[in-house]
Amino acid sequence: MKQSGASALLQGAVQDLASGVASALRGGGRTSREDLHATVRSTSDLDLAAARVLGADLLLPAVLDGTAPTGPEVDLARRAFDAYPPPVTAAPTVAWSHWALGHTLRRVGAPSGPVPEPGPEPDASWLTGAPWPSLTHHLAVLAPLALPGQDCAVARLARGRTLDVARGFVRAIRRRDWYQAAGAGRWLAVLPDVPHTLGLPSGLDFVELMGGGDARVLLQVRAARLIGSGVSV
Amino acid sequence: MASVEKTVEEVRIRDVDLEAVLDPAEADGVFRDSRECAALALIQGEGSLLLSPPTPRPKKR
Numbered sequence: 001m002k003q004s005g006a007s008a009l010l011q012g013a014v015q016d017l018a019s020g021v022a023s024a025l026r027g028g029g030r031t032s033r034e035d036l037h038a039t040v041r042s043t044s045d046l047d048l049a050a051a052r053v054l055g056a057d058l059l060l061p062a063v064l065d066g067t068a069p070t071g072p073e074v075d076l077a078r079r080a081f082d083a084y085p086p087p088v089t090a091a092p093t094v095a096w097s098h099w100a101l102g103h104t105l106r107r108v109g110a111p112s113g114p115v116p117e118p119g120p121e122p123d124a125s126w127l128t129g130a131p132w133p134s135l136t137h138h139l140a141v142l143a144p145l146a147l148p149g150q151d152c153a154v155a156r157l158a159r160g161r162t163l164d165v166a167r168g169f170v171r172a173i174r175r176r177d178w179y180q181a182a183g184a185g186r187w188l189a190v191l192p193d194v195p196h197t198l199g200l201p202s203g204l205d206f207v208e209l210m211g212g213g214d215a216r217v218l219l220q221v222r223a224a225r226l227i228g229s230g231v232s233v
Numbered sequence: 234m235a236s237v238e239k240t241v242e243e244v245r246i247r248d249v250d251l252e253a254v255l256d257p258a259e260a261d262g263v264f265r266d267s268r269e270c271a272a273l274a275l276i277q278g279e280g281s282l283l284l285s286p287p288t289p290r291p292k293k294r
Contacts, residue, residue: 006249091256137259175262
């Protein structure tokens with residue numbers, strides 16, 4: 001019971017943070033970060049854990065509109081990076097999400113203080129040859145890596161499997177797994193040669209309609225639309 | 234009082250298996266029903282793949 005209560009607290013904090021990011025992405029193109037500023041000012045352990053869960057997407061508004069992140073945004077992201085290093089035995093997605101957070105911190109820079117060193121890329125061989133449903137699941141978890149021009153092993157691997165991700169997107173919608181569908185949709189926004197017959201924009205509309213009550217789904221849908229609209233990063 | 238609540242919250246958050254949150258298993262899937270098919274049809278667009286008939290399910294005996 002203790003675990004489920006704490007997990008619910010964490011999920012609530014993640015939702016609050018994701019909602020702030022999603023609101024910041026609402027404007028299209030140039031973003032407004034007022035809602036995000038209100039959520040990143042919290043400093044409890046709970047907020048730190050929530051920031052680690054949201055990962056690099058905490059800095060997504062700054063990445064997508066090409067402006068420097070504010071001090072509180074960077075401070076929260078940097079403390080989450082430092083507080084939760086992946087253990088040696090960590091699952092690949094855990095290592096990759098930590099690397100993505102450090103990489104993004106370095107990418108956007110910091111108004112003050114040192115920028116953490118993300119270290120070398122984790123191993124991505126576990127994704128090579130993964131069946132398309134499993135590939136889509138893992139890519140959706142690592143959706144913060146889906147950015148135009150992102151050059152890392154996971155992104156390179158995804159670029160070679162557009163059709164598999166498209167299949168996974170349709171499967172996720174049919175299974176009503178809106179979080180996976182939104183993450184896969186964001187990847188499709190950056191992948192080459194997406195079939196026109198997939199109807200990605202309509203699919204994203206549908207995912208938002210059905211799953212947009214979850215702030216993490218909304219964040220990914222809005223990110224996908226912004227990236228798809230050709231926002232330069 | 235606020236500090237007591239904060240301490241309780243921090244103790245509770247240590248109970249969370251963060252790795253499980255960061256590496257979740259795939260959620261159980263459920264197939265969409267006719268209401269959702271109708272909603273998707275209303276959206277229209279070029280989503281021909283998404284509008285294709287739902288995957289057949291085993292018949293209940």
